[in-house]
Amino acid sequence: MTGEPILDRDARARIVEAVRRAEAATSGEIVVLVAARAGTYRSAPLLFALACGLLAPWPLILLTPWSAVSIALAQACIVLAALAAGLHPRARMGLVPRAIRRARAHEAARREFCSRGLSRTPDRTGVLIYLARAEGHAEIVADAGVAARVPAAAWEAAIAALLAALRRGEMEAGLVAAVERVGAILAAELPDRDGGLDLLPNRVIVVD
Known part of the structure; x- marks a missing residue:
């Protein structure tokens, strides 16, 4: 992935400090992972181009x-255009069903x-604390020692707040808040x- 980093050095340092503070009050261990995307979805543009190729001739006929x-x-041109459009990461993501x-x-x-x-x-x-930026998906995965004490539903507010921050373009603040919420539950x-x-x-x- 090119361009600006997902999180710059200062942002990472502030999140690390939030983790340090949160862990000071708990025996739990918090790790934050941010992925540019969870999958490459290479087949999506191919399937889209195939569908366009199959459908395109009928209105022309x-x-x-x-x-x-x-x-x-014309059919060949439409297929090539569909393939080219699918090369753009955002367009490719839009071709993949949300589920x-x-x-x-x-x-x-x-x-x-x-x-x-x-x-x-x-x-x-x-x-x-896992965040896949392209998919707009956040998840908190807890090991057995935590899951035995904390129900999965307890993380829902932290996940919702993190995703809301991501949509606002405030990923760092959302991650810091998520760490603080998780730390409070663990403490x-x-x-x-x-x-x-x-x-x-x-x-x-x-993970780029």
């Missing part, structure tokens, strides 16, 4: 006196939770008993 050769050329985008982001959140080592803390107290259910032992690095993971 019915409404124009064009020859078969002219219609075939598929959400499912892909959900799978990515679970995969990142495991691959980043959040399931390896001794008391299973890792919590991942109430899993207060710190080990003197502030930090088992996972306090850094913002950004």
